[in-house]
Amino acid sequence: xxxxxxxxxxxxxxxxxxxxxxxxxxxxxxxxxxxxxxxxxxxxxxxxxxxxxxxxxxxxxxxxxxxxxxxxxxxxxxxxxxxxxxxxxxxxxxxxxxxxxxxxxxxxxxxxxxxxxxxxxxxxxxxxxxxxxxxxxxxxxxxxxxxxxxxxxxxxxxxxxxxxxxxxxxxxxxxxxxxxxxxxxxxxxxxxxxxxxxxxxxxxxxxxxxxxxxxxxxxxxxxxxxxxxxxxxxxxxxxxxxxxxxxx
Amino acid sequence: xxxxxxxxxxxxxxxxxxxxxxxxxxxxxxxxxxxxxxxxxxxxxxxxxxxxxxxxxxxxxxxxxxxxxxxxxxxxxxxxxxxxxxxxxxxxxxxxxxxxxxxxxxxxxxxxxxxxxxxxxxxxxxxxxxxxxxxxxxxxxxxxxxxxxxxxxxxxxxxxxxxxxxxxxxxxxxxxxxxxxxxxxxxxxxxxxxxxxxxxxxxxxxxxxxxxxxxxxxxxxxxxxxxxxxxxxxxxxxxx
Ligand SMILES: Nc1ncnc2c1ncn2[C@@H]1O[C@H](COP(=O)(O)OP(=O)(O)OP(=O)(O)O)[C@@H](O)[C@H]1O
Ligand SMILES: [Mg+2]
Numbered sequence: 180x181x182x183x184x185x186x187x188x189x190x191x192x193x194x195x196x197x198x199x200x201x202x203x204x205x206x207x208x209x210x211x212x213x214x215x216x217x218x219x220x221x222x223x224x225x226x227x228x229x230x231x232x233x234x235x236x237x238x239x240x241x242x243x244x245x246x247x248x249x250x251x252x253x254x255x256x257x258x259x260x261x262x263x264x265x266x267x268x269x270x271x272x273x274x275x276x277x278x279x280x281x282x283x284x285x286x287x288x289x290x291x292x293x294x295x296x297x298x299x300x301x302x303x304x305x306x307x308x309x310x311x312x313x314x315x316x317x318x319x320x321x322x323x324x325x326x327x328x329x330x331x332x333x334x335x336x337x338x339x340x341x342x343x344x345x346x347x348x349x350x351x352x353x354x355x356x357x358x359x360x361x362x363x364x365x366x367x368x369x370x371x372x373x374x375x376x377x378x379x380x381x382x383x384x385x386x387x388x389x390x391x392x393x394x395x396x397x398x399x400x401x402x403x404x405x406x407x408x409x410x411x412x413x414x415x416x417x418x419x420x421x422x423x424x425x426x427x
Numbered sequence: 428x429x430x431x432x433x434x435x436x437x438x439x440x441x442x443x444x445x446x447x448x449x450x451x452x453x454x455x456x457x458x459x460x461x462x463x464x465x466x467x468x469x470x471x472x473x474x475x476x477x478x479x480x481x482x483x484x485x486x487x488x489x490x491x492x493x494x495x496x497x498x499x500x501x502x503x504x505x506x507x508x509x510x511x512x513x514x515x516x517x518x519x520x521x522x523x524x525x526x527x528x529x530x531x532x533x534x535x536x537x538x539x540x541x542x543x544x545x546x547x548x549x550x551x552x553x554x555x556x557x558x559x560x561x562x563x564x565x566x567x568x569x570x571x572x573x574x575x576x577x578x579x580x581x582x583x584x585x586x587x588x589x590x591x592x593x594x595x596x597x598x599x600x601x602x603x604x605x606x607x608x609x610x611x612x613x614x615x616x617x618x619x620x621x622x623x624x625x626x627x628x629x630x631x632x633x634x635x636x637x638x639x640x641x642x643x644x645x646x647x648x649x650x651x652x653x654x655x656x657x658x659x660x661x662x663x664x665x666x667x
Contacts, residue, residue: 230565256571264569270562274584274663283580288571316663332570 180239181206181371182340187236187247189219189226196222197233198395204340204373209366211386211403212375215418218392220375221267224342227373228264229255241339260289263333267345269325271317271332277304278313281332289336296335303331307361323354327361334365341365343374379422383407391415448629452636455623463616463640470536470615471602477541478548478597485545486552487578500549507546513607515539520611536608544601548594555590556582588659595652599645606641616640 182204189197196219204210212220225231226247227238233247240261245254271280281300285291291299304310307327317325326346333341346362347355359381366372366385376382382389382403389406391399391414399406399415410416485500507515520535530538559582567577587594609618620637624630 228569230568256573259569260571262569264566266562266566268562270560270566272563272566272581273559274581274588284570284572287576287580318663329566332566336570 180204181241183239184227185237185239187223187226188234189222189231190234191222196395197226200236200392200395200397202390202397202400204371206339206371207369208388209370209372209374209386210388210390211382212373212390212392213377213379213382213418214392214398219395220392221344223392224264224344224373224375228259228262228342230264260336261339263336263338263341265326265329265333265341265343265346268349269317269322269329271325271329273317276314276316277309277320277328280317280328281335284332284336299335300331303335304328306334306364307331308357321354322350323357326350326358330358330361330365340371340373343372343376345375345377347376347378391418393418448632451623451627451629452632455620455633456636458623459616459619459637459640462614462619463644466613466615467602467605467617468644470533470540470605470608470613471598474537474540474544474605475598475601477537478543478545478601479594481541481545482548482552483583485549486556489549489553490556490582491574503542504546504549507543512539512543512604513610515543516607516611532608532611532613535611536605536613540601540604540608544597544604548590548597551590551593551597552586555586555593558589559585585663588663591655591659592652595648595655599648599652602644602648603641 180203182202184200184202184204187197187200188195200219200223202210212223214220222231226233226236229247229250236247238245238247238258240258243257245258250258272283275283278297278300281303282293282296285296285299286293301310301313304313307330309324309327309331312320312324312328317328320328326349330341330346343362347358350358355378359378362372362374362381363385374382374386386403389399389401389403390397391406393414399410399412401411406415407419410419485503488496488500516535516539519530519539520532523529563581563585564577567581572580605615606617608615609621612618614622617637620633624633627633
């Protein structure tokens with residue numbers, strides 16, 4: 180097991196948002212995190228990458244076990260080096276070019292030399308089809324292009340896992356496809372991914388496993404085909420049904 | 428520099444004709460300009476650099492929410508913004524010697540101008556820092572940067588760009604504000620105009636002249652500001 184997450188709890192002021200989330204991820208898994216709005220999907224992902232401090236829970240990553248509420252800066256830094264995070268609204272560095280967006284983490288964060296970082300960055304940008312925009316600034320790109328640069332920025336550090344928080348939700352419908360295509364290719368190449376998404380078609384065809392959350396609990400967790408064909412709980416059945424009827 | 432009119436007795440000066448007035452203005456021009464360039468401009472630049480340093484430190488302390496220091500910063504801003512610059516100058520120059528702190532006029536002016544404008548600029552900088560989206564900071568952490576690297580590479584450059592027009596305004600208002608140093612005996616451009624006027628009694632003419640020189644300096648600064656804004660805009664990309 181590559182990533183083992185246990186009993187994650189998170190409370191904001193006086194609402195319990197996560198009430199004990201467990202998740203196991205094998206190398207090469209693509210886990211789709213599904214659930215209605217407000218169920219805590221984003222919060223869970225943010226806790227796992229320490230953008231938010233969980234109140235309780237442990238992460239075991241490649242054999243290293245970390246207590247989430249008490250993890251030290253050093254520990255967090257070590258874990259983050261193995262991971263990448265793709266945000267809903269891209270969060271590209273606005274004062275940096277496309278190339279600099281990707282190299283900054285390599286030179287400043289991972290202490291690579293400039294030439295090496297540039298090679299790696301160009302390669303990552305080629306993989307997302309953005310190698311022809313090296314000197315553009317984020318404001319000069321479409322949302323889909325920005326999100327692909329953000330994915331390249333994550334890829335560049337050769338992470339063992341990439342977390343995606345609704346990577347296509349901020350995009351115009353005609354731009355969603357290009358980003359999903361990149362993610363689909365990454366999945367085929369064996370990249371381990373944790374994807375919060377409302378794109379059911381993508382979840383159904385690309386993910387290997389599903390984590391269905393509601394109200395801060397895991398309602399159902401299992402292989403994708405099983406989840407969509409034979410949902411075990413009534414809530415998952417209703418959820419899938421509502422999505423199917425919403426599409427019609 | 429020998430200025431012939433300065434030795435003319437006062438009773439003759441009262442009979443000055445129009446052509447004489449222009450003679451006086453013409454002869455005092457190089458003198459005023461020279462004080463402007465040798466005193467007013469350097470005083471402005473040094474005070475502004477001090478103000479800039481103060482403002483960045485004060486804004487960053489608040490941005491990072493450093494506990495007790497944050498309160499001290501708020502107190503500093505509250506006091507400075509709530510009291511007149513002229514009173515601050517008097518307090519330091521005429522007031523502090525009675526408790527044993529005696530500063531020369533010029534250092535007093537630099538300190539007071541720096542700390543005064545620094546408070547206003549700190550508020551500008553704080554707003555500019557906060558205008559950089561939190562998401563970029565989080566993305567910085569996610570690609571392995573630490574806090575200082577994020578501030579240095581991402582937040583501060585964007586904040587400076589945002590703050591640039593307001594900081595330029597501060598610089599311009601500071602340039603004009605240095606005339607107040609005259610009240611604590613700093614021999615700068617305006618004080619020089621007062622001195623000349625004390626001998627020739629041409630208030631309207633001389634003060635118009637010195638006003639025009641300030642206007643010239645400020646116009647130059649405004650021109651530089653536009654240049655700078657253009658440069659900054661190309662750096663970071665323009666929307667298509
Ligand atoms: N910083 C915060 N402070 C207070 N409450 C928060 C905060 N962040 C999230 N919440 C609350 O936690 C709950 C879960 O939010 P979260 O964003 O994790 O849901 P989600 O499943 O990602 O929803 P969506 O599908 O709409 O993105 C919501 O009720 C939200 O209001
Ligand atoms: Mg969300």
